Amino acid sequence: xxxxxxxxxxxxxxxGVTVITTEIDGQVHGMTANAFMSVSIDPKLxxxxxxxxxxxxxxxxxxxxxxxxxxxxxxxxxxxxFAGQIKDRDVAFDRFEDLxxxxxxxxxxxxxxxxxxxxxxxxxxxxxxxxxQLQEDEPLAIYExxxxxxxxxxTSEV
Ligand code: FAD
Numbered sequence: 001x002x003x004x005x006x007x008x009x010x011x012x013x014x015x016g017v018t019v020i021t022t023e024i025d026g027q028v029h030g031m032t033a034n035a036f037m038s039v040s041i042d043p044k045l046x047x048x049x050x051x052x053x054x055x056x057x058x059x060x061x062x063x064x065x066x067x068x069x070x071x072x073x074x075x076x077x078x079x080x081x082f083a084g085q086i087k088d089r090d091v092a093f094d095r096f097e098d099l100x101x102x103x104x105x106x107x108x109x110x111x112x113x114x115x116x117x118x119x120x121x122x123x124x125x126x127x128x129x130x131x132x133q134l135q136e137d138e139p140l141a142i143y144e145x146x147x148x149x150x151x152x153x154x155t156s157e158v
Contacts, residue, residue: 014143019082020048021093021100022059022066028093028100031056032083034142035122036068044129045114049122060113060125067099068127070107072137076147078102079140097131107134 015034022029035049046068050057060066071079080086093100097110111127118124141148 008144011144014141014148016106017071017079017140017142017147018048019069019071019078019102019105020050020056020060020066021069021102022056022063023100024059024063029055029059030082030091030100030102032079036070039126043114046109046111046127046129048125048127049119050125051122052118053121057123061116064113065099065130066111066113066125066127067096067101068107068109068111069102069105070109071102071140072104072106072135073140073149074137075102075105075140079147096133104135104137106137106139107132 018033018036019030020033031050031054033048033050037047039045039047048068050060077086078091081089081091092103094103095101096108099110101108109127109132110130112130113125114128115126116123117126139150141150
């Protein structure tokens with residue numbers, strides 16, 4: 001199967017956008033990721049998929065912990081900074097559960113690594129949720145490789 005066809009099909013799945021953050025010896029690192037999902041309620045587990053070639057991969061393996069920052073609509077620049085699309089931006093980080101986190105995120109989830117699974121050219125990191133914080137705002141969304149406004153058109157409750 002052609003890679004472009006696969007990517008185009010996966011891009012039809014609308015998602016939010018997160019920045020994964022971690023820290024080694026006081027060195028803070030962030031990476032934009034939309035491969036994020038909730039996994040389990042008891043215990044509370046989430047999952048991220050990180051490319052083996054990403055710096056974040058080795059840093060999470062070393063630190064054993066990470067934060068998932070679910071971005072709000074006004075944080076598109078943070079998505080671009082941590083995907084390397086905006087260069088040389090100084091970012092002010094907050095602290096939460098001894099982890100660096102992105103200020104004003106919609107949700108911040110502090111995790112310890114619970115399990116890892118190699119999966120092709122990525123690694124699935126399952127995170128045990130230690131704590132989280134959330135605020136009321138609109139989410140940043142991505143669909144077909146483009147950032148989108150979510151129009152507030154509720155058709156019915158889930
Ligand atoms: P780098 O490429 O070195 O870092 C990423 C960028 O963040 C660099 O520009 C760096 O300067 C900046 N940065 C890092 N730390 C700091 C700091 N402390 N202060 C200021 N800037 C800093 N990849 C995946 O593996 N999984 C995914 O689910 C995924 N989803 C994505 C979703 C979207 C919408 C986009 C745009 C990209 C996604 N990517 C995903 C790709 C991934 O974000 C990039 O490949 C990223 O560059 C990999 O980061 P890295 O850890 O290798 O570090």
